Amino acid sequence: MLPRMLAYAVRRLLSFVPLLLGVATITFVLLHVLPGDPVLSMVGERYDAETIARLRAEMRLDDPLYVRYGHYLGNLVRLDLGNSYVTGTPVWDSIRERFPATLRLAVAAMSLSVLFGVTIGVLAAWRRGSALDYLLVGGAVVGVSMPVFWLGVLLIYVFSMRLGILPASGFGNGGLAYLVLPAVTLAMASTAYVARITRSSVLDEINETYVKAARAKGAGEARIMVRHALRNALLPIITVVGVDFGSYLSGAVLTESIFAWPGLGRFTLDAIMKRDLPAIQGSVLFMAILFMIVNLAVDLLYARVDPRVKLGRPAS
């Protein structure tokens, strides 16, 4: 089992190379056909043609596209993401500065949504058709449809301005208090989604014969739910969680903006607004790598959770 998983992981990691080349190329091309000019973002409102020409030359923006593309790939091979046009600092440094905040928020939000989502989903499935079920499912619909912005503002209003028990924004001293509101805000939609997926997959499993067999053997209801139904319902839940986690790791622009959270999402948004090409290319590439790693981890987890899943072979 393990050697096969390892071989599979290595093969998948190798497949990242052409994928990343594709991502790098598409990003590069897209950025260069969009309207806008990075030099104009740098100069303020008043500038003259000479200054623009000098800066363009300095930034090698006048080189033909294929020369710049070659230059960009050459740097990538040397693991150099280049320097930001706007700040003049290495893009990798900026990513490294912000990624811990993003990771912290993503892990906190994911933990909340798995914890509450799975619990709510199992309870709703267990009491299917009851008032409790309707309440929980209704709550999940509300949760999924609640705009992040509105929820964030509401939480700040209640917990910071009215009750005064939590800081409104920022990373602060890194204390847990600063993490609570952004994590709850970010987790809300995926909690609700995980709850719905859990409920429906557990319901599917409950009608399977092995559950009936367990019940016939006299197993307790809680044991049936968790050990039998939930365990077998995990695959779709892992899929949903994996996708959400991947996207959280690339930064949550809205949540980060409302809570002044110094993560990757705002960095990328700022870079896009300022046409800071190296910063955009670097962060998109970084996000792509994260996404691929999370996907790989999800696939490996499938095999671990469900022995029927055979890695690296076409499904029979």
Add this chain to the structure above:
Amino acid sequence: MTPRPGAAAVAGMLAVALLAGCGREHSAPDVLELALETAPNRLDPAFAVDVAEGEICTLVYDGLVGLSPGGEIIAGIARDWEVEDDRRYVFHLDGSARFSSGRPLRAGDVVASFQRVLDPATASPRTWVLDRIRGAREFQQGAAAVSGLAARDDSTLVIELDEPFAPFLSMLSLPAARVVDVERLDGAGLPVGAGPWVVAEWVRSDRIVLEPNPHHRRRARHLRAVRYRIIPEPFTRVAEFESGTIDVLEIPDAEAARFRDDPASAPRVLRRHEMRVFYVGINNRRFTDERVRRALNLAVNVPEIIRVLAAGEGVPAHGSIPPGLPGHRERPGYGYNREEARRLLAQAGYPDGLSIEMWQRESTEGNRIAEAIQGYWSEAGVEAKLVRREWSAFKQAVSAGKVDAFLLDWFGDYPDAENFLFPLFHSGNAGGGGNRAFFSDPEVDRRIVAASRTVDDDARAQAYASADSLIYARTPWVYLYFPTTLHVVSERVSGYQLPSLYLGNDFSTVTKAP
């Protein structure tokens, strides 16, 4: 038996909240807490282009002259100065000036700093601040030194301009003319400066902490630090202020009435007439008929826009020189008259109205104003299509004269009317120089240049006022308003002065109660 899940979830979140509540930081008594909307990109004065960068650079780097909170030119590194032949400036440096490293600042440092900005290798976007110095252009093209820039001795600096230019002294207060130690970087990787503050910590994505420069004569005595936090959302800034974690808040328009009219906060609200003008630039090359441009003005009810969209905080612009700057004059406006607008359009050959494309940059404030103008115009038969673009794409198209009209604002860099009239209306600045309406009038050009050569302040203000009147009569823009901003200061803070321009504060008088 099983706990109710809803209750469990609420209890869980509350428990986390309460636990976390113990870790909450309170704002320290000797730290002034401020908020910035956007993260500064660079704090090196050769690269500072926006207001936040400019404000912090001014605190960290001293120049030959500075600005008082009221906007007057005050002595900086230079103790005093004489002007000879209207174009030669002799500065006598304050012998006690030192960099934050402790090294004495000499006239040669000023020369080196200016050459650093002008040096093409630096690639500074702000060379225009210094390129009126004689020999600056030659230096940019490879000459060994700037001929008009000389340290006569360690404490005397002579600057000679190509030709008389009275606003020069005012321009010397700009970040790009601030002095750095070109040889040394500080702990934050910035050139060492000689201003009242030093950058003690700079986490780009989160905060900038300044501490007093122990060698500065005007250093803050009561504050241990000034901390700027980057908080992009206006609502969040308000929440932080109300929670007592930031000390000065620029009040968002939507909240202005609440703070201004509440007796509890009203005494702590400060009002500033911004050195800024909102306008719709009309492409004067496309709309050559003045009647059309006049009609576009007559169709818009500016006082109503100020009342509804800016909480009544703003002054209708009947000219482009903001209130508070010498050269500003009260003059009768075009007025709001829809019928007259229709009549003028008909006379100009548009009896059935007119279609126009108006460009704007992405901004919440701008979006609302643009939609209001679109609404007013449509009532006068002008169909406006709004085109929204990101800043650089906007500048690219607008500066190339490819659009009919655009909504924009102009922020003064230094407190002189020249900073409005010359870039915005001189034909030599058509396009990227600032004159994006492509307005061109030889008489206006002549008056603007003549005014900038007039050394006597009163005569110069009068000359700018007359140029502004002439421009206003030609109707190059749809004139909107000069915004006023409200700021509210925490009751724990005293001695805070709201500077009239971003360059004008040093927090030396601020104290904060525990």
